[in-house]
Amino acid sequence: MTTIKATCHSCGEVDLTPEDILLRIGTGHGSNSYGFSCPTCTQFVEKPADERVVRLLLSGGVMPTLQDIPAEILEPKSGPVITHNDLLEFHQLLASDDWFEALTEKRNSENA
Ligand SMILES: [Zn+2]
Structure with missing residues (x-):
């Protein structure tokens, strides 16, 4: 049994x-x-936990409770994960004047 001080x-x-x-x-x-x-x-003691403390407690087997997590995070996801290259490509696309048309054309050709 892990003992946590x-x-x-x-x-x-x-x-x-x-x-x-x-x-x-x-x-x-x-x-x-x-x-x-x-x-x-028996006094309840509460303290802020920085990243180091969180990692330490998790590695010690403490089960975390999630607070104020936006519902979107818990939604089931589908499709490929967005990569840094996807973001870069999107950023470059937004710099062009016809980015909206380019996106709707791409979407239409994918659905065809
Ligand atoms: Zn005490």
């Missing part, structure tokens, strides 16, 4: 298991946090 404001360093820790992952900058009920004083 955390610090309670009142009791100092405490030993926890991955199940004791609530890891919240949000989409905004600095919106990740973790919390636990201190095994000594």
Whole structure:
């Protein structure tokens, strides 16, 4: 069993298991946090979790809880993944004057 050391404001360093820790992952900058009920004083301790802490907790087996995730992220996706080359090609296309026509022609020829 993995032991994770955390610090309670009142009791100092405490030993926890991955199940004791609530890891919240949000989409905004600095919106990740973790919390636990201190095994000594039972006080709930909550702290911000930077990327290093999140990685550490995940590698220790903590199951994250997702917060404020836009519904689009959970939608099923189909088709090929967009690559950097696709983005570059799109960027170059947008620089031309007839980009809209070029896109609608491409779409029409793909559907034909
Ligand atoms: Zn405590």
